[in-house]
Amino acid sequence: MSVFDFSAQCRLGHFSLDAVFQAEGRIVGLFGPSGSGKSTILRLIAGLLRPDSGHIAVAGHVVFDSKTGVDLPARRRHVGLVFQDGLLFPHLSVRQNLLYGAWARGKRSGLQLDGTIEILGIGHLLDRAPSRLSGGERQRVAIGRALLSDPAVLLMDEPVTAVDQERRAEILPHLQTLAEHARVPILYVSHAMAEVERLADQIVFLRDGRVTNIT
């Protein structure tokens, strides 16, 4: 059983995506130049975009299938999404951001909270407003927020691109620890080869909306 079983066709203006891949690494890298369709694939998996046709299964659960008419809404897909610029809720504190997923699903996640805070090293930031975080801190909180929504997989869309060089070195080790401890598979999107090589067990290469190679 693959963690990511993806096959989708999708037309967006001038851009067309027709990508098929199966992957099962702990961290799967999705690598390609900008405009190759990486973010589109993430959005298709998360349910923020609907493909014209295809079959998408995550951790053994079918979330979309055009033949059988399955199309789960984003909130039922249990896919933790980390956006490029964090997208923390600006009117909530770091703690409230972290607990948003548990709150939205009506669950408690106090135990997980402590573990996640420790792995990401964000314990001292809990009462801050997102506007008072550095880029690196913001991304770590965004990762924690996604992780605490109890996802079956984590999707990360260039999580360190908006962060300066020094801070990247501060986030990447956290990601490795995360993949080892949290046992949540990660699909990691990046256009920086060094980053993908360092983190990923398996790499899917993308170009012009097509998969060109899988290692």
Added chain:
Amino acid sequence: METSHLGPDEWQAVALTLRVAIVAVLGSLPVAIAVAWFLSRVRFPGKILIEALVSLPLVLPPVVTGYGLLLLLGRHGALGQFLDEKLGIVFAFRWTGAAVAAAVMGFPFMVRGIRLSFDAIDRDLERAAASLGASSWLAFLSVTLPLSVPGILSGALLAFGRSLGEFGATITFVSSIPGETRTISSAIYALLQTPLGDSAALRLCGISILLSFAALVASEALIRTGQRRLAR
């Protein structure tokens, strides 16, 4: 000395104006939020016509709006007769009718202010909420609405300011009955028609300027708060 103090009739007009404006704003706010959300988030053919309809009271002669309300909600109006007979609700020549007129006239301002703040919210924030497990209703209540609070308040204050000055639609729809529908504007107009009414009219003008100015300053201040809040 007499020129510096408001008489009981004038106080009555001031109190009535405030009551009419507050009721108008509170009553139309939920509708304005719903319409603003609809215009900001839903795309459909003919949308431009709905947008124009919402803004119509801005450009229509107020007397036309007032006459329209009279035809619709008057004692013998299409809706007015039904409301009177079935529910015992009467708007014609009542202060509640003045509130309806004020609400209709302030509605475009309110919808505009609220819609601008809905438009300014990064839709990915709502998507993030959805991916974290929130239904669209919960995402609206916990993300969209709180982030729009300054815009909603500023739109409501603009509509409040507009309601304070409402004259044409009000006087056409509910006339100018002292103690019932004589607001500051219609009281000033009545005073100017009366010999020796000038000083009282002037005092009411002063109050009117103060109230409107305060509403505008508050509205501007809230817009700035909103901009700061969204600057992440």
